[in-house]
Amino acid sequence: MTVVLKLGGSVITDKDDPETVDRAALSAAVSAIAESPVGEDIVIVHGGGSFGHHHAADYGVSTTEGTHDVDGVQAIHGAMCRLNAAVVDALSGAGVPAVPVHPFSAATRDADSDLSLPTAQVTTLLDEGFVPVLHGDLVAHAGAGATVLSGDELVVELAPAVDADRVGVCSTVPGVLDEDGVVIDRIEAFEAVAPALGGSDATDVSGGMAGKVRALLALSAPALVFGPDALSAFLAGESPGTTIAGDDAD
Ligand code: IP8
Known part of the structure; x- marks a missing residue:
């Protein structure tokens, strides 16, 4: 049973305070991972x-707006490396054999914005008993300098590469919410939930929940979106929050 797990940035950091780890939230997530089956x-x-x-x-950088400003690249990538070090340290402290993998060193986007992420390093580390820890980052982007590479994009690339059985997206909300704020139990087609998610124009996978759902529907493994309190349940094989299972999902 191979799992790809995304820990949302707002779950493990204090979003209102620049470069501040939410120590209590990170420690709770790390304990759930360390104790999981x-x-x-x-x-x-x-x-x-x-x-x-x-x-x-x-620096005005997004998944579509790039920069050639080396100070900007160092600031953004450097900050992500600092957060990654905090996550890897916390996991190591709990006995998880976590190792850092920095996507900026390997990934590219071509002039059509198509992403290429070599994954042999991740699969080999996994086979050798390590727990690779990747992060949203910058990516070298032909014609644009460097653009943001979101963690959601990484999840979508990694799940087939490691032949994941399950994908988990641990977010600050307890699942994908409908218009009334109620968690949607299961999503099998985007059209069925498009009105609740604010339309169908989100081809950018970092473009909010709509983009996330579209990208996760394309996977061959079921993906679950859930809140931090449900991380242990997800890792135990339960199905908290919203299950996203498109046509190709097992
Ligand atoms: O929070 C963004 O990753 P995300 C990473 O998964 C950067 O969208 C560099 C802003």
């Missing part, structure tokens, strides 16, 4: 929270 068969991806997004906003 999944063991070392897990790839972890974390988002930017008050680390990457803060600097990306300062």
